Amino acid sequence: MKLKVKELRFMAGRPIAILNSWTANHMNVHVGERINLSKYSDDIVSIVDVSRDLISNNEVAVSQEILESLNIREGDEVDVSPASKPTSAFYIKKKMDGLVLNKDEIHTIIEDIVNNALTEAEIAYFVAAVYKNKMTAQETEALISSMVSVGKRLSFPGVVADKHSIGGIAANRTTPIVVSICVAAGLTMPKTSSRAITSAAGTADVIESIARVEFTTEELKKIISKVGGCMVWNGVLGLSPADDKLIQTERILGLDPEAQLLASVLSKKIAVGSKYVLIDIPFGESAKVDKKRALDLKKKFEFFGKKFGLNLKCVLTNGEQPIGRGIGPLLEIRDVIRVLKQEDSPKDLENKALFLASELLELSGKCKKGKGYSLAKEILTSGKAFHKFQSIIEAQSGKVPTIKEIEQRLGKHKKDILAPTNMKIKSINNKKINAIASSAGCPMDKGSGIYLYKHVGDNVKKGEKILTIYSESKNRLEEALDLYKKINALS
Amino acid sequence: MKLKVKELRFMAGRPIAILNSWTANHMNVHVGERINLSKYSDDIVSIVDVSRDLISNNEVAVSQEILESLNIREGDEVDVSPASKPTSAFYIKKKMDGLVLNKDEIHTIIEDIVNNALTEAEIAYFVAAVYKNKMTAQETEALISSMVSVGKRLSFPGVVADKHSIGGIAANRTTPIVVSICVAAGLTMPKTSSRAITSAAGTADVIESIARVEFTTEELKKIISKVGGCMVWNGVLGLSPADDKLIQTERILGLDPEAQLLASVLSKKIAVGSKYVLIDIPFGESAKVDKKRALDLKKKFEFFGKKFGLNLKCVLTNGEQPIGRGIGPLLEIRDVIRVLKQEDSPKDLENKALFLASELLELSGKCKKGKGYSLAKEILTSGKAFHKFQSIIEAQSGKVPTIKEIEQRLGKHKKDILAPTNMKIKSINNKKINAIASSAGCPMDKGSGIYLYKHVGDNVKKGEKILTIYSESKNRLEEALDLYKKINALS
Numbered sequence: 001m002k003l004k005v006k007e008l009r010f011m012a013g014r015p016i017a018i019l020n021s022w023t024a025n026h027m028n029v030h031v032g033e034r035i036n037l038s039k040y041s042d043d044i045v046s047i048v049d050v051s052r053d054l055i056s057n058n059e060v061a062v063s064q065e066i067l068e069s070l071n072i073r074e075g076d077e078v079d080v081s082p083a084s085k086p087t088s089a090f091y092i093k094k095k096m097d098g099l100v101l102n103k104d105e106i107h108t109i110i111e112d113i114v115n116n117a118l119t120e121a122e123i124a125y126f127v128a129a130v131y132k133n134k135m136t137a138q139e140t141e142a143l144i145s146s147m148v149s150v151g152k153r154l155s156f157p158g159v160v161a162d163k164h165s166i167g168g169i170a171a172n173r174t175t176p177i178v179v180s181i182c183v184a185a186g187l188t189m190p191k192t193s194s195r196a197i198t199s200a201a202g203t204a205d206v207i208e209s210i211a212r213v214e215f216t217t218e219e220l221k222k223i224i225s226k227v228g229g230c231m232v233w234n235g236v237l238g239l240s241p242a243d244d245k246l247i248q249t250e251r252i253l254g255l256d257p258e259a260q261l262l263a264s265v266l267s268k269k270i271a272v273g274s275k276y277v278l279i280d281i282p283f284g285e286s287a288k289v290d291k292k293r294a295l296d297l298k299k300k301f302e303f304f305g306k307k308f309g310l311n312l313k314c315v316l317t318n319g320e321q322p323i324g325r326g327i328g329p330l331l332e333i334r335d336v337i338r339v340l341k342q343e344d345s346p347k348d349l350e351n352k353a354l355f356l357a358s359e360l361l362e363l364s365g366k367c368k369k370g371k372g373y374s375l376a377k378e379i380l381t382s383g384k385a386f387h388k389f390q391s392i393i394e395a396q397s398g399k400v401p402t403i404k405e406i407e408q409r410l411g412k413h414k415k416d417i418l419a420p421t422n423m424k425i426k427s428i429n430n431k432k433i434n435a436i437a438s439s440a441g442c443p444m445d446k447g448s449g450i451y452l453y454k455h456v457g458d459n460v461k462k463g464e465k466i467l468t469i470y471s472e473s474k475n476r477l478e479e480a481l482d483l484y485k486k487i488n489a490l491s
Numbered sequence: 492m493k494l495k496v497k498e499l500r501f502m503a504g505r506p507i508a509i510l511n512s513w514t515a516n517h518m519n520v521h522v523g524e525r526i527n528l529s530k531y532s533d534d535i536v537s538i539v540d541v542s543r544d545l546i547s548n549n550e551v552a553v554s555q556e557i558l559e560s561l562n563i564r565e566g567d568e569v570d571v572s573p574a575s576k577p578t579s580a581f582y583i584k585k586k587m588d589g590l591v592l593n594k595d596e597i598h599t600i601i602e603d604i605v606n607n608a609l610t611e612a613e614i615a616y617f618v619a620a621v622y623k624n625k626m627t628a629q630e631t632e633a634l635i636s637s638m639v640s641v642g643k644r645l646s647f648p649g650v651v652a653d654k655h656s657i658g659g660i661a662a663n664r665t666t667p668i669v670v671s672i673c674v675a676a677g678l679t680m681p682k683t684s685s686r687a688i689t690s691a692a693g694t695a696d697v698i699e700s701i702a703r704v705e706f707t708t709e710e711l712k713k714i715i716s717k718v719g720g721c722m723v724w725n726g727v728l729g730l731s732p733a734d735d736k737l738i739q740t741e742r743i744l745g746l747d748p749e750a751q752l753l754a755s756v757l758s759k760k761i762a763v764g765s766k767y768v769l770i771d772i773p774f775g776e777s778a779k780v781d782k783k784r785a786l787d788l789k790k791k792f793e794f795f796g797k798k799f800g801l802n803l804k805c806v807l808t809n810g811e812q813p814i815g816r817g818i819g820p821l822l823e824i825r826d827v828i829r830v831l832k833q834e835d836s837p838k839d840l841e842n843k844a845l846f847l848a849s850e851l852l853e854l855s856g857k858c859k860k861g862k863g864y865s866l867a868k869e870i871l872t873s874g875k876a877f878h879k880f881q882s883i884i885e886a887q888s889g890k891v892p893t894i895k896e897i898e899q900r901l902g903k904h905k906k907d908i909l910a911p912t913n914m915k916i917k918s919i920n921n922k923k924i925n926a927i928a929s930s931a932g933c934p935m936d937k938g939s940g941i942y943l944y945k946h947v948g949d950n951v952k953k954g955e956k957i958l959t960i961y962s963e964s965k966n967r968l969e970e971a972l973d974l975y976k977k978i979n980a981l982s
Contacts, residue, residue: 028935089743093746098745120612121612122609122614123612124616128623132619196519235516252612
C-alpha cells in the first residue's frame with residue numbers, strides 16, 4: 001500500500017510508525033506489530049501504533065529513525081506492508097513448546113533483541129519460555145556467549161577482579177567497602193552495578209547520592225587508570241545490551257529464570273574483562289533463594305565461570321535479615337562511610353564486607369590462603385580503604401560528605417516505630433522491608449528509607465524504638481506507614 | 492518528578508507519554524512500562540516511550556488522551572512517577588507459576604486487558620501462562636463469562652442461530668452458503684467473522700471483495716431487521732474486545748491455547764445472542780487438530796455451551812484437503828456464487844455447506860430430524876438461497892457480481908503449475924497451500940490466490956494443470972512460485 005509520509009518530531013529510540021485505524025485494519029496489523037516501509041531499494045521494519053484521527057487513510061506518520069534510514073521527508077510516498085515475522089519468533093515458539101535451541105538459534109534471538117527486531121511481547125514470550133522450560137547447559141552457555149558477543153568488551157591492565165551479589169537482601173551495601181579495600185590492596189576493579197530492581201536501592205542508586213554513576217566507556221577507562229577502581233551504573237555502558245533488555249522484560253512480572261540470571265551476571269563480568277570473580281549468594285527465609293537452590297546456583301556459576309575462563313568462586317552467606325542498619329540510598333551510604341571511617345560502624349556490614357574482601361584477595365592471589373582477613377582488616381582500620389573510597393568518589397565527580405551532611409539530606413518527614421510490648425525479634429523480612437522503603441520513595445528519593453535499630457534475636461522493651469521510616473514526602477511517609485501496618489515485616 | 496507538558500498531535504488509541512532518556516533512567520522506567528501522570532486530583536496511567544532528543548529532561552510529551560483526561564495543555568506542569576504494577580500482573584505471575592486463578596482474578600485480568608491497563612508484554616505473559624499451564628474447567632468458565640461481561644451484548648428477534656468453523660482448512664468458504672440457506676429458511680443469523688489469521692482469507696476478507704463488512708452495532712441491527720442475516724467483520728463491533736486483544740497477542744507466535752479458543756468462540760456467540768450454535772471441527776493431517784483433539788474439543792465446546800445456555804452441537808468434518816477450488820478472496824467468492832447459482836458448482840463445497848445447513852436447521856427446530864438435508868437442498872436448488880445472498884450483500888452496500896466480472900478482477904499475473912509426470916495426488920497440505928496464497932498477496936490483494944484443479948485421489952497426466960497461482964503483483968507471483976518450489980504443498 002502506498003502511503004504519504006508525515007513526520008513525527010521525535011526519536012523513539014527505535015522506528016515507530018503510526019497508521020490510521022482504517023489503514024491498519026486493512027493491512028491487518030495491530031498496535032505493537034511490525035510493518036515494512038520501503039522507498040526505492042531501501043527498507044526498514046517499524047513497530048506500529050494506531051491513531052484514530054489526525055492521520056488520514058493514505059498517510060503514515062514516522063519517527064526520525066525512519067526518515068533518516070529511508071532518506072525521505074514529509075510528503076514523500078512510501079510502500080507500506082505488513083512485515084513478516086523475524087526468524088527468531090519461530091525459535092521462541094520452539095522453545096515455548098519445550099524443544100531445545102541450538103547455538104545459532106539462541107544467537108539469532110539475542111541479536112534480534114539488541115537490534116530492536118523483536119517487540120516487547122516477543123521478548124516476553126522468550127522470557128516465559130525460558131522460565132517455564134528452563135535451559136540446558138549447552139543452551140545456557142550459548143546464551144552467555146551470545147550476550148557477550150553482541151555487547152562491548154573492555155580490557156584493563158592489572159589483576160582485574162569483581163564481586164557480585166545475587167541480591168534480595170535489604171541494605172547489604174558491601175560493594176563500596178569491598179571495592180575500596182581490594183583496590184587499595186592493588187586489584188583493578190571496574191565495578192559496574194545495577195539500579196534497584198526488587199530492592200529499595202541498588203549500588204548505583206546509593207553511589208549516585210554522592211557522585212556521578214553514568215559514564216561512557218572512555219570515561220570509565222580514565223577513571224580506572226587514575227584510581228584503579230570505580231562504582232558505576234551498568235545501564236548506559238552497553239556491556240551486555242541484550243541483558244539490559246531481558247531484565248526490563250523480566251521485571252514486568254518479577255520473573256528471574258535461572259539461565260538468564262547466570263547469563264546476566266557472567267556476560268557482564270566477561271565484558272569488563274574480569275579474571276577473578278567472587279559471587280555472594282545470600283540464602284534464607286526471605287532471601288531470593290533457599291540453601292538448596294543456593295548450592296545449586298553455586299555449582300552452576302562455578303561450572304560456567306570455568307567454561308569462560310574465569311577464576312570464579314561463590315560464597316553462601318546468611319540472608320535471613322538486612323545487613324547494616326540503613327535501607328535507602330543516603331541511609332546506606334551513611335553505613336558505608338561509618339564502616340570505612342570506623343566510626344560507629346555497623347558490625348554486621350563490616351564483618352560481611354571484610355569476609356568478602358578477604359575471599360577476593362585470596363582468590364586473586366593478592367595474598368596467601370588464610371591471610372586475606374588480616375590484610376583486609378589492616379587496610380580498613382589503617383584508613384587506606386577510606387582514602388581509596390575518597391579517590392574513587394572524586395574520580396566520579398563526587399565528594400564524600402560528612403555524616404552530618406548526610407543527615408541534613410535525610411527525608412524531613414519521619415516516624416519512629418516503637419515496640420508495642422516487650423518482645424524478642426524473631427525475624428525481619430527482606431522483601432517486606434524493601435517494599436516499605438520503596439513506598440517511602442526509594443530509590444528515587446535519595447533521603448527516603450528505613451533505619452533499623454534491631455537485629456534478629458534482640459530483646460526489645462515496650463516503647464523502645466525498633467525502626468524509623470524517613471521520607472522526602474509527607475504522602476509517601478503515610479503510604480509507607482500504611483504498608484507497615486498491613487504487612488508483618490518484623491515479628 | 493514535576494515535568495512540563497508537550498503536546499503530541501495524535502491519538503494513539505491509548506495514553507502514550509514520551510520521556511527524555513535521562514528522565515526515564517532517573518525514574519527507572521523503560522519503553523513499554525507505565526508511568527502515572529497527575530494534575531491536582533486527576534491522574535492517568537500511561538505507557539512510556541523514550542526519546543533521545545527533542546524533549547528536554549524536564550519535559551514529557553503526551554498524547555491527546557492524556558491532555559483530555561487531565562484537562563491540561565502544552566506548557567502545564569504535571570507530576571510524573573513510575574506507576575505501580577496493576578493487581579492483574581500478580582495474578583498473571585500466579586498463573587505462570589502453575590497456580591489456579593479464581594473467578595475474580597480472571598475477571599480483573601480481562602478487565603485490565605480491555606481497559607488498556609496491561610501492556611503487550613503483560614498480555615503475552617498471560618497467553619504464555621495459559622498456553623503452558625492450561626486452564627481448569629472453572630477457569631475456562633470464568634474466562635468466557637468475563638469476556639462476555641466486558642463487551643457489548645446484542646439481541647435479535649426470531650430464532651437466532653450461528654455457525655462457526657475452528658478454521659485451518661484452505662478455501663472452505665461454507666459460511667456465505669450456510670447463512671444464505673438458513674436465513675432463507677427463516678433463521679436469524681447475525682454472523683460475525685474474523686479476517687485471515689493463519690489462512691489466506693477469512694470470511695470477512697472474502698465478503699469484503701463484494702460488499703462492506705465493517706458496521707456499527709446500530710447498522711448491524713438495521714441489516715438484520717431488514718434481511719434476517721449478515722456476514723460482517725467482528726473486529727470493529729466490540730462484541731468481545733478482550734478476545735480481540737488476546738488474538739492479536741496469540742498471533743505473534745501463533746499460539747492457540749485451548750481455553751482461549753473456547754472462550755473466543757463462545758464469548759462472541761453469546762454476545763450476539765445466539766441460541767443455536769453449530770461448530771465445525773475439521774480434523775486431519777494438515778488441519779488444526781487430529782481426530783483425538785477434535786473429539787476432545789467437541790466435548791468441551793458442548794460442555795461450556797450448555798453451561799451458558801446455548802443449544803450447541805459440534806460436527807467433525809474431513810479436513811485433509813481444501814474445500815472448494817479457489818483460495819483467496821475473489822477466487823473463493825466465485826466458488827460461493829457458483830454453488831448458490833448452481834452453475835459449475837464445486838461439489839465438495841456444496842456438499843459440506845448443505846451438510847452444515849441441514850444440521851443447523853435441525854438443531855434450531857426449523858425442521859424435523861432427518862429432514863434438514865432435503866430442506867437445505869430445496870432452498871439451494873430453487874434459487875431462494877441465492878436470492879437471500881443477494882439481499883444480504885445489498886444490505887451490506889454491495890452488489891453480487893457476475894462470474895465474468897469476478898474474473899476480470901482476478902490477479903493479472905498468473906502461472907499454471909503442470910504435473911511434471913503422471914501421478915496420483917496423495918495429499919494437499921492446507922498450511923502450505925495457505926502460505927503460498929499468502930505470499931501471492933492474500934488476503935490484502937483480493938484478486939490474488941490459488942485455483943486448484945485437483946483433489947486428493949485424482950490421477951493426473953504429465954503436463955496436465957494442477958493449479959494456477961494468481962497475483963496482483965509480479966513480484967509476489969514470483970515469491971509465491973519460489974515458495975511453491977521450496978515446500979511440497981501437494982504430493
